[in-house]
Amino acid sequence: MIASLAGIVAHSGGDGVVVEVGGVGYLVFCSARTQGMLPPSGAPARLLIETHVREDHIHLYGFADAAERDWFRRLMTVQGVGARLALAILSAVAPDALALAILAQDRAVLARAEGVGPRLAARIVNELRDKVGGIAAPAAAAPPSAGVDGAVADAVSALENLKIGRAEAFAAVSAAARRLGAGVAVEALIAEGLRELAR
Secondary structure, eight states: OOOEEEEEEEEEETTEEEEEETTEEEEEEEOHHHHHHSOOTTSEEEEEEEEEEOSSOEEEEEESSHHHHHHHHHHTTSTTOOHHHHHHHHHHSOHHHHHHHHHTTOHHHHTTSTTOOHHHHHHHHHHHGGGGGGGOOOGGGSOOOGGGHHHHHHHHHHHHHTTOOHHHHHHHHHHHHHHHOTTOOHHHHHHHHHHHHHO
């Protein structure tokens, strides 16, 4: 199996890039995020590779970093999500934002990706919610202690009423809950969450 490619970017566009290694051009399918991080044609580049072998083809999927590759693998475990759809999700949502969206159960963020409707977005959230911790979610996304879950939910709802996105509100309130500790009042979480957002 091919785990990485280091070579010259021969062409970039559409849904992938051609990386030339030792005179051989490898077509590598990539997210828009990874393509945007690659150097221009003619420059050296290195991609982490996920190799998929089927009876009728061998496809290479490339990633600029391990976080995106890990999310690709995790998304592929969800029923109804194939490789192309996983890349579409990663094109629309960066890995850190994806972790926040799943922890916050923010289906709207996932539905930004082409081909992801409300039902599939809900399935992704439900199936991956308990697996986010194993993919190096951002520190701000780590769930607060169990003692403040109800207060966190109320504070997140209050921030949403102020037209703050659910994922952003969840991250800010979770950080506030960790800072303030267990047994904190909803009002204090809201105030600290707003201060977190202002930083």
